Amino acid sequence: MKTFLIKFRTIMSRDVIKRLVLICFEWFSRKSDPDLRDGWRLAVGKVLENRWLMGGLFLGNLLAAVFEGGTIGILALAVTILVEAQSADLVLPKFAGINLFVDGVVEEIGASGVFLILVVLAMLAQIIKSAMAYLAKYFSIRLQFVISREVQDEATAHVMRYSYGQVMKTSGGELGAIIGQTSAIAGIVTIVNRAALSVTMLVTYFAFMFLLSITLSITALLLIGIIFIGMSRIIGMIKLLGDKIVNSTLEMGHIVVELLNAPRLLRVFGVTEYAKIKINSTRRIVIEAQEKSAAIKAVVDPVIDSITIMAAGAFLIVGYLSTGERAVEVVPKLLLFLFILNRMMPHAKSLNEVRMGFAGSLRAFALTGNFFNPGGKVFSRVDGQVVDRISQGINLENVSFSYPNTATPALTGITFNVQQGQTVALVGGSGGGKTTITSLVLGLYEPGSGVITVDGVNLQTIDLNAWTRLIGCVEQDIFLLNASIRENIAFASDEYSLGEIINSAKAAHIHEFIQALPLGYDTVIGDRGSRLSGGQQQRLGLARALLRKPELLLLDEATSALDGESERFIQNALLELRERVTVIVIAHRLSTIAHADKIIVIENGTVIEQGNLEDLLSNENRFFQLWKLQSSQG
Numbered sequence: 214m215k216t217f218l219i220k221f222r223t224i225m226s227r228d229v230i231k232r233l234v235l236i237c238f239e240w241f242s243r244k245s246d247p248d249l250r251d252g253w254r255l256a257v258g259k260v261l262e263n264r265w266l267m268g269g270l271f272l273g274n275l276l277a278a279v280f281e282g283g284t285i286g287i288l289a290l291a292v293t294i295l296v297e298a299q300s301a302d303l304v305l306p307k308f309a310g311i312n313l314f315v316d317g318v319v320e321e322i323g324a325s326g327v328f329l330i331l332v333v334l335a336m337l338a339q340i341i342k343s344a345m346a347y348l349a350k351y352f353s354i355r356l357q358f359v360i361s362r363e364v365q366d367e368a369t370a371h372v373m374r375y376s377y378g379q380v381m382k383t384s385g386g387e388l389g390a391i392i393g394q395t396s397a398i399a400g401i402v403t404i405v406n407r408a409a410l411s412v413t414m415l416v417t418y419f420a421f422m423f424l425l426s427i428t429l430s431i432t433a434l435l436l437i438g439i440i441f442i443g444m445s446r447i448i449g450m451i452k453l454l455g456d457k458i459v460n461s462t463l464e465m466g467h468i469v470v471e472l473l474n475a476p477r478l479l480r481v482f483g484v485t486e487y488a489k490i491k492i493n494s495t496r497r498i499v500i501e502a503q504e505k506s507a508a509i510k511a512v513v514d515p516v517i518d519s520i521t522i523m524a525a526g527a528f529l530i531v532g533y534l535s536t537g538e539r540a541v542e543v544v545p546k547l548l549l550f551l552f553i554l555n556r557m558m559p560h561a562k563s564l565n566e567v568r569m570g571f572a573g574s575l576r577a578f579a580l581t582g583n584f585f586n587p588g589g590k591v592f593s594r595v596d597g598q599v600v601d602r603i604s605q606g607i608n609l610e611n612v613s614f615s616y617p618n619t620a621t622p623a624l625t626g627i628t629f630n631v632q633q634g635q636t637v638a639l640v641g642g643s644g645g646g647k648t649t650i651t652s653l654v655l656g657l658y659e660p661g662s663g664v665i666t667v668d669g670v671n672l673q674t675i676d677l678n679a680w681t682r683l684i685g686c687v688e689q690d691i692f693l694l695n696a697s698i699r700e701n702i703a704f705a706s707d708e709y710s711l712g713e714i715i716n717s718a719k720a721a722h723i724h725e726f727i728q729a730l731p732l733g734y735d736t737v738i739g740d741r742g743s744r745l746s747g748g749q750q751q752r753l754g755l756a757r758a759l760l761r762k763p764e765l766l767l768l769d770e771a772t773s774a775l776d777g778e779s780e781r782f783i784q785n786a787l788l789e790l791r792e793r794v795t796v797i798v799i800a801h802r803l804s805t806i807a808h809a810d811k812i813i814v815i816e817n818g819t820v821i822e823q824g825n826l827e828d829l830l831s832n833e834n835r836f837f838q839l840w841k842l843q844s845s846q847g
């Protein structure tokens with residue numbers, strides 16, 4: 214017994230079962246589309262991870278089938294006893310032992326007494342069967358929601374691991390929709406549950422049918438076979454509609470998020486009507502495909518019902534006519550047969566519904582398989598050396614970079630050095646490559662050639678999370694949440710006290726403004742900060758960056774929306790940070806960068822000159838021209 218238990222455990226252990234299932238799986242799916250196969254592999258893997266729930270599901274279904282069989286057996290016996298009272302013909306073939314036993318009991322308490330007992334037993338067996346079916350259903354529901362949650366959690370984590378370049382390839386709305394679609398993987402549970410129940414039930418019914426009559430059983434089998442094959446066309450249609458539903462759901466996610474995120478733009482350009490039509494027409498495609506699919510699926514039920522009724526009538530008529538005088542004896546048997554046929558058909562239906570459900574979710578399975586496939590995708594680096602401060606500086610050495618799918622490089626041979634505590638300004642015409650340089654320094658992209666080093670260590674070997682935690686970054690377009698000012702300054706972190714938040718707001722010269730608001734730091738600033746002016750938004754962005762006590766401050770046109778006075782205040786604040794904080798500042802207003810330690814002029818992706826203000830002015834080169842131009846404009 215003990216060794217048996219141990220053997221059972223080894224068999225149930227993850228590895229053995231998993232390997233067996235996977236071998237079967239690989240064989241069965243060897244011809245299908247690789248994405249679909251990946252989707253399936255994922256679903257099977259998920260089911261295997263939860264194999265105890267799956268085991269409960271199978272057991273429940275098996276027991277339900279056993280008790281269903283029991284009910285039929287008991288009913289058959291009951292009918293036999295009734296018939297026996299008049300004729301010697303048995304409904305079920307004689308099983309010597311049972312019949313002797315039954316005969317004995319019948320003699321004891323009389324045929325009608327036994328009949329009543331049997332009917333009560335049949336009822337009990339049905340109740341137990343329903344309870345078992347419920348148990349299986351319960352496990353299937355649980356399993357389904359567990360898998361749905363797990364897969365969506367993993368999908369979200371997967372997107373978060375994407376590199377910046379990778380995540381930019383797909384719109385946010387579409388990514389959200391894809392994450393939603395991955396839960397289709399959980400549909401495998403319904404498929405397995407219903408298929409398991411229906412198959413065990415069908416086997417039970419056929420066993421009894423064969424005991425009753427072999428000819429009738431073969432006819433019934435043929436009937437179900439014809440229905441099964443006849444369904445193939447419908448399955449094909451449902452598969453196509455399923456593809457359409459998934460594709461247009463993704464499109465829908467993309468469009469809705471994009472258009473609903475631009476409320477101001479839509480109104481400024483007077484195109485709300487266009488947005489309405491665009492969103493609604495995409496939704497219509499989804500809904501029409503869903504409706505069509507539902508309508509097609511609904512045809513199956515009445516068709517199978519009619520076929521069943523016609524077959525039952527035919528069985529009765531043929532049975533009656535072929536037996537003539539002896540019809541009275543045959544009819545009870547025939548009725549029992551029809552009873553079984555009637556109980557059987559819902560499972561034949563269910564099996565076909567499973568096929569339809571399966572066909573409809575193929576696209577979502579393939580999508581999920583493709584989505585989770587790491588091939589051809591770029592992920593953020595997660596390992597690497599952890600840096601916690603900048604002690605010497607940042608160095609760019611002959612750095613070149615091209616954006617994916619672009620012909621001309623954005624940067625070529627960029628070389629400059631930023632010493633710790635220095636303020637370095639990047640200037641030059643729009644599109645020159647300044648923002649691209651900051652993206653590379655942030656580690657959002659990696660250089661195509663050349664190296665960026667931090668204290669002599671290649672940035673590509675540094676832990677990116679640790680690195681970006683050292684950086685405070687303010688860009689021209691400040692991303693603000695529809696939340697309180699306090700939450701916006703703390704941004705996705707709850708480790709800062711109100712005191713710290715106020716200090717950074719003071720440094721960013723926004724504290725007085727905030728304090729004057731009725732709700733102060735608890736004021737909610739509207740979607741994307743819509744209740745603040747451009748300059749206020751930028752100062753809030755600066756407060757957010759300063760709160761993190763950065764080692765490196767990246768200001769990319771971060772003061773462009775400020776008036777001269779506010780900008781001077783902020784400049785003074787930055788001067789106070791000097792020597793402690795390294796600053797890379799990009800500004801169009803050259804007065805902003807006048808006291809930078811070094812000014813680097815970038816045009817067309819290359820450094821055309823660098824030095825301090827005096828050097829550059831005395832060179833009378835490009836910077837000198839820019840300076841002259843801005844001075845003359847006042």
Ligand SMILES: Nc1ncnc2c1ncn2[C@@H]1O[C@H](COP(=O)(O)OP(=O)(O)O)[C@@H](O)[C@H]1O
Pocket residue numbers: 616617619623642643644645646647648649650
């Ligand atoms: N995500 C991107 N994909 C492709 N090209 C880009 C991308 N971002 C910027 N560029 C291109 O790279 C060049 C440099 O852009 P950028 O660094 O933003 O310039 P700057 O900040 O100096 O105005 C421009 O020609 C721009 O069109």
Ligand SMILES: [Mg+2]
Pocket residue numbers: 647648649769
């Ligand atoms: Mg820029």
